Amino acid sequence: MSAALDTSGGAAEESGGVPGTGEKTVDREKTCPLLLRVFTSYHRHNRLDEFERGNTPPVELKIYTWMDATLKELSSLIKEVNHEARKRGTFFSFRVVYPDSRKPIYRMRDLGTTCTGKKGLDDNISLASAKFTIGDYIDVAISIPPGPGGGGGGPGRPDHRRGRPY
Incomplete structure (x- = not known):
């Protein structure tokens, strides 16, 4: 996966290309990575007006990666x-x-969804296959499940512990 993450420290991760997609894989040893600006928000996407007039949403990750990076790879870098x-x-x-190519505004379109701990149909969608252009932004809505392990708990029990049966 060889993508570098630059957000107050930086980290790196490695893995293979995009198996079974029929796309050309990028030689990550010889190809210079691109800077991908990723904006995250909880339970919703950022609004388009937050990208107007040279502004951007406050929570930004700068990821150095390649066009063959998949959504699953980007998810793991965010994690x-x-x-x-x-x-x-x-x-x-x-x-x-x-x-937008005709007006001085931004547009948004869906790329896909991934889930931690589960394989999904969108996991292997790459930036290149999604027609990503260098200079575009990625907006990510993160939806964390309730409870300590991803379930249970609920709003009625803030400490997420079950009562004893005796």
């Missing part, structure tokens, strides 16, 4: 710096934010 998102059952909903 490296966002400990709450490591819970099993956490959903990552990806959208690309890009400038």
